[in-house]
Amino acid sequence: MSTYSIDEALTVFMPTLDVSAWLNNVGTLADHSKLDSPFNIQALADAKHLESSITSADFEIFDLKTRNALFAFARQKMNGFDTNPLARAVTHAFDAHKPYLLQKISTKQLPETVWSHVLLGIVISAFMEFFMQRAKPQLRMDVGGNLLAILNAGYLPCGWLPNTPYHESGYNPVGFVKDKSLPSFDYHSGVLLVY
Numbered sequence: 001m002s003t004y005s006i007d008e009a010l011t012v013f014m015p016t017l018d019v020s021a022w023l024n025n026v027g028t029l030a031d032h033s034k035l036d037s038p039f040n041i042q043a044l045a046d047a048k049h050l051e052s053s054i055t056s057a058d059f060e061i062f063d064l065k066t067r068n069a070l071f072a073f074a075r076q077k078m079n080g081f082d083t084n085p086l087a088r089a090v091t092h093a094f095d096a097h098k099p100y101l102l103q104k105i106s107t108k109q110l111p112e113t114v115w116s117h118v119l120l121g122i123v124i125s126a127f128m129e130f131f132m133q134r135a136k137p138q139l140r141m142d143v144g145g146n147l148l149a150i151l152n153a154g155y156l157p158c159g160w161l162p163n164t165p166y167h168e169s170g171y172n173p174v175g176f177v178k179d180k181s182l183p184s185f186d187y188h189s190g191v192l193l194v195y
Protein backbone atom coordinates (compact mmCIF):
# COMPACT_ATOMS: atom_id res chain seq x y z
CA MET A 1 0.00 0.00 0.00
CA SER A 2 2.63 2.57 1.02
CA THR A 3 6.20 2.85 -0.09
CA TYR A 4 7.06 3.33 3.60
CA SER A 5 6.43 1.41 6.76
CA ILE A 6 5.19 3.65 9.56
CA ASP A 7 8.66 3.65 11.15
CA GLU A 8 10.32 4.55 7.84
CA ALA A 9 7.78 7.33 7.29
CA LEU A 10 8.50 8.72 10.77
CA THR A 11 12.22 8.75 9.98
CA VAL A 12 11.52 10.98 6.97
CA PHE A 13 8.71 13.05 8.53
CA MET A 14 10.06 13.95 11.99
CA PRO A 15 12.99 16.05 10.66
CA THR A 16 10.44 18.28 8.90
CA LEU A 17 9.34 19.52 12.35
CA ASP A 18 11.44 22.60 13.08
CA VAL A 19 10.50 22.43 16.76
CA SER A 20 13.23 24.86 17.82
CA ALA A 21 11.49 27.58 15.74
CA TRP A 22 7.99 26.82 17.02
CA LEU A 23 6.34 29.65 18.97
CA ASN A 24 9.34 31.95 18.52
CA ASN A 25 7.24 34.58 16.75
CA VAL A 26 3.92 34.27 18.61
CA GLY A 27 2.13 37.57 19.00
CA THR A 28 4.24 39.34 16.35
CA LEU A 29 2.27 38.69 13.17
CA ALA A 30 1.57 42.21 11.96
CA ASP A 31 1.82 41.39 8.26
CA HIS A 32 0.40 37.98 7.37
CA SER A 33 1.73 38.28 3.82
CA LYS A 34 5.05 37.16 5.36
CA LEU A 35 3.54 33.70 5.57
CA ASP A 36 3.45 31.74 2.34
CA SER A 37 0.18 29.96 2.97
CA PRO A 38 -2.98 29.12 1.05
CA PHE A 39 -5.08 30.04 4.11
CA ASN A 40 -6.87 33.35 4.48
CA ILE A 41 -5.04 34.53 7.60
CA GLN A 42 -5.96 37.00 10.29
CA ALA A 43 -3.66 37.78 13.18
CA LEU A 44 -5.13 37.21 16.62
CA ALA A 45 -4.59 40.62 18.15
CA ASP A 46 -4.70 39.82 21.83
CA ALA A 47 -3.28 36.93 23.83
CA LYS A 48 -6.19 37.09 26.27
CA HIS A 49 -8.41 35.62 23.54
CA LEU A 50 -6.00 32.79 22.75
CA GLU A 51 -7.49 30.13 25.06
CA SER A 52 -11.07 30.78 23.94
CA SER A 53 -9.99 30.75 20.28
CA ILE A 54 -8.09 27.46 20.64
CA THR A 55 -10.97 25.76 22.44
CA SER A 56 -13.75 27.28 20.31
CA ALA A 57 -16.33 25.07 18.66
CA ASP A 58 -15.39 26.53 15.25
CA PHE A 59 -11.73 25.49 15.59
CA GLU A 60 -12.70 22.07 16.93
CA ILE A 61 -15.14 21.48 14.05
CA PHE A 62 -12.50 22.65 11.53
CA ASP A 63 -10.08 20.07 12.97
CA LEU A 64 -12.69 17.29 13.08
CA LYS A 65 -13.94 17.86 9.54
CA THR A 66 -10.45 17.87 8.03
CA ARG A 67 -9.32 14.80 9.99
CA ASN A 68 -12.58 12.95 9.30
CA ALA A 69 -12.00 13.48 5.57
CA LEU A 70 -8.69 11.64 5.94
CA PHE A 71 -10.40 8.79 7.83
CA ALA A 72 -13.03 8.53 5.11
CA PHE A 73 -10.38 8.51 2.39
CA ALA A 74 -8.50 5.72 4.20
CA ARG A 75 -11.68 3.65 4.47
CA GLN A 76 -12.80 4.21 0.89
CA LYS A 77 -9.58 4.37 -1.11
CA MET A 78 -7.10 2.47 1.04
CA ASN A 79 -9.12 -0.68 1.63
CA GLY A 80 -10.27 0.31 5.09
CA PHE A 81 -6.76 1.29 6.22
CA ASP A 82 -6.72 1.91 9.99
CA THR A 83 -5.21 5.34 10.68
CA ASN A 84 -4.97 4.76 14.44
CA PRO A 85 -1.46 3.22 14.24
CA LEU A 86 -0.29 6.37 12.40
CA ALA A 87 -1.65 8.62 15.15
CA ARG A 88 -0.18 6.44 17.91
CA ALA A 89 3.25 6.22 16.26
CA VAL A 90 3.63 9.95 15.58
CA THR A 91 2.28 10.83 19.05
CA HIS A 92 4.87 8.53 20.61
CA ALA A 93 7.68 10.03 18.51
CA PHE A 94 6.50 13.59 19.13
CA ASP A 95 6.32 13.04 22.91
CA ALA A 96 10.11 13.40 22.97
CA HIS A 97 9.55 17.13 22.33
CA LYS A 98 6.83 17.53 24.96
CA PRO A 99 8.98 18.72 27.91
CA TYR A 100 10.77 21.28 25.74
CA LEU A 101 7.55 22.56 24.18
CA LEU A 102 5.66 22.71 27.49
CA GLN A 103 8.53 24.79 28.89
CA LYS A 104 8.41 27.06 25.85
CA ILE A 105 4.62 27.38 26.17
CA SER A 106 5.08 28.39 29.81
CA THR A 107 7.90 30.84 29.02
CA LYS A 108 5.77 32.48 26.31
CA GLN A 109 2.86 32.63 28.80
CA LEU A 110 0.60 30.65 26.51
CA PRO A 111 -2.17 28.38 27.77
CA GLU A 112 -1.10 24.77 28.27
CA THR A 113 -3.93 23.73 25.92
CA VAL A 114 -1.61 24.82 23.08
CA TRP A 115 0.11 21.42 23.45
CA SER A 116 -2.97 19.22 23.29
CA HIS A 117 -5.37 21.32 21.21
CA VAL A 118 -2.96 22.67 18.59
CA LEU A 119 0.57 21.26 18.39
CA LEU A 120 -0.25 17.57 18.80
CA GLY A 121 -3.30 17.77 16.51
CA ILE A 122 -1.36 19.46 13.72
CA VAL A 123 1.47 16.94 13.93
CA ILE A 124 -0.96 14.00 13.80
CA SER A 125 -2.83 15.44 10.80
CA ALA A 126 0.37 16.37 8.95
CA PHE A 127 1.82 12.90 9.47
CA MET A 128 -1.38 11.18 8.36
CA GLU A 129 -1.38 13.28 5.16
CA PHE A 130 2.33 12.61 4.63
CA PHE A 131 1.94 8.85 4.97
CA MET A 132 -1.30 8.58 3.01
CA GLN A 133 -0.04 10.74 0.11
CA ARG A 134 2.76 8.27 -0.42
CA ALA A 135 0.29 5.41 -0.60
CA LYS A 136 -2.20 7.33 -2.74
CA PRO A 137 -0.56 10.27 -4.54
CA GLN A 138 -3.94 11.50 -5.79
CA LEU A 139 -4.79 12.55 -2.20
CA ARG A 140 -4.76 16.36 -2.16
CA MET A 141 -5.50 17.05 1.50
CA ASP A 142 -2.66 19.23 2.73
CA VAL A 143 -4.24 21.15 5.60
CA GLY A 144 -2.00 19.55 8.24
CA GLY A 145 1.11 20.22 6.16
CA ASN A 146 0.14 23.85 5.66
CA LEU A 147 -0.57 24.30 9.39
CA LEU A 148 2.80 22.68 10.11
CA ALA A 149 4.49 25.25 7.84
CA ILE A 150 2.97 28.04 9.96
CA LEU A 151 4.32 26.37 13.12
CA ASN A 152 7.74 25.99 11.48
CA ALA A 153 7.66 29.75 10.75
CA GLY A 154 7.30 30.35 14.51
CA TYR A 155 3.61 31.28 14.60
CA LEU A 156 0.65 29.52 16.19
CA PRO A 157 -2.50 28.58 14.25
CA CYS A 158 -5.14 29.15 16.90
CA GLY A 159 -8.65 29.47 15.50
CA TRP A 160 -11.00 29.25 12.55
CA LEU A 161 -13.70 31.68 11.51
CA PRO A 162 -15.98 29.97 8.99
CA ASN A 163 -17.57 32.11 6.29
CA THR A 164 -20.91 30.52 7.13
CA PRO A 165 -21.89 29.12 10.52
CA TYR A 166 -21.47 25.35 10.52
CA HIS A 167 -25.07 24.78 11.52
CA GLU A 168 -26.36 26.73 8.50
CA SER A 169 -26.64 25.33 4.98
CA GLY A 170 -24.47 22.28 5.64
CA TYR A 171 -21.26 24.30 5.67
CA ASN A 172 -18.21 22.09 5.28
CA PRO A 173 -14.71 23.33 4.37
CA VAL A 174 -13.88 19.89 2.98
CA GLY A 175 -15.17 19.11 -0.46
CA PHE A 176 -14.59 16.15 -2.70
CA VAL A 177 -13.01 16.22 -6.14
CA LYS A 178 -12.47 14.04 -9.19
CA ASP A 179 -14.37 10.82 -8.53
CA LYS A 180 -16.19 12.44 -5.58
CA SER A 181 -14.17 10.48 -3.02
CA LEU A 182 -10.96 12.52 -2.91
CA PRO A 183 -11.15 15.08 -0.11
CA SER A 184 -10.05 18.61 -0.88
CA PHE A 185 -9.96 21.55 1.50
CA ASP A 186 -11.54 24.86 0.48
CA TYR A 187 -9.05 27.43 1.78
CA HIS A 188 -11.53 30.21 1.05
CA SER A 189 -14.25 28.76 3.29
CA GLY A 190 -13.04 30.72 6.29
CA VAL A 191 -10.23 32.58 7.99
CA LEU A 192 -7.42 30.98 9.96
CA LEU A 193 -6.51 32.86 13.12
CA VAL A 194 -2.77 32.96 13.79
CA TYR A 195 -1.00 34.25 16.86
